[in-house]
Amino acid sequence: MANPLAASPPPRPAEPAADPRSPPRRQDSRHTYGAIDLGTNNCRLLIARPTGDNFTVVDAFSRVVRLGEGLSVTGRLGQDAMDRAVAALAICADKLRRRHVTLARSVATEACRRAANGREFAERVRRETGIAMEIIAPQEEARLAVLGCHKLLEPGDGPALIFDIGGGSTELVLVEPGEDDRPPRIRAWWSAPWGVVSLTESESVGASDGDNRFEAYARMKARAKDSFSRFAEILPADRDGIRLLGTSGTVTTLASVHLALPSYDRRAVDGLHVPIDDMRRISTMIAEMDFGGRSSVPCIGAERADLVVAGCAILEAILDIWPADRLGVADRGIREGILRSMMANDGYPV
16 A cells, blocks of 8 residues: 555556456545645645546645745745644644545645745655655646646637636646547646735735725736736737636635625635626725725635735736636636546546
8 A cells, every 4th residue: 555645746656457357446436545735825635535537525624824924035934834834734644544545645836946945844744744745846736726627617619728826826827628528738837926925925014904005906916917928928819719717715715705605615616707897896896905894804804814915916917918708716726636637547537
């Protein structure tokens, strides 16, 4: 049995050929898979078993750890931030054991990529929790995000832009329709160094709450748009039938506000398509509020109130370069992409 806490970066070793008298492996539901996504702001775990051409989630965990807090200033992960992340990962490790996970992959993204002590932190995680944390490149992050959420793209023959607004970076992926229900083909991708944490920290403390908060919002939007400029140059001029799909806390939060939900409901948000004009209106409304006003909005609250403005700025910058009519919303991404990748390697039709 594979070490349930070990990472499994591709390619995987070849396995002995299956006995032809045995039933197809994809019918064997005893396998349990785990995926951990440690981002700049959140630590997320998903544990699932394959069922037919999909999978069933048997356990999940998510915690705001703010691993990248202060990173843009110091260039290093802070002690308190690392302690919060290790505590969350210890809970993940316990869940992996209790659920008898047979194969897991754990990835870390922008905060660990950028930090001078990112690899030292990954070694501490392995030492204290047993989790082998893989610091992945932006291209792999983009691939996993697409693999995890592409099924929510609206049907169509035109190109699509899939984006993931993270804590420390934003990934943009231009895709074309795949063949025979396969994942879409990636034509180009871009990783911008602005996420909700890093872009918030680019302004002075309290800038998004002062009398000139909308000017601060305009500056954040300009920074994000400038970071997308080279990618925007290669986007197709003919944009008939274009589609747009976002996976991040920003888009799910704004979708919740659009629906006026009293509390977050994944079933109502995942797969929703929102008119772009509505998303712009909500973004502007949030940017004009102070911290207290944002905190009072259901599905934003005090936990997201300081970062959601930067998320709105990044979203509007994306809408400027890819003027689709509607925004698809996905409450799924890297974790689901990891699970689908591992299950596909084992012969399951996911």
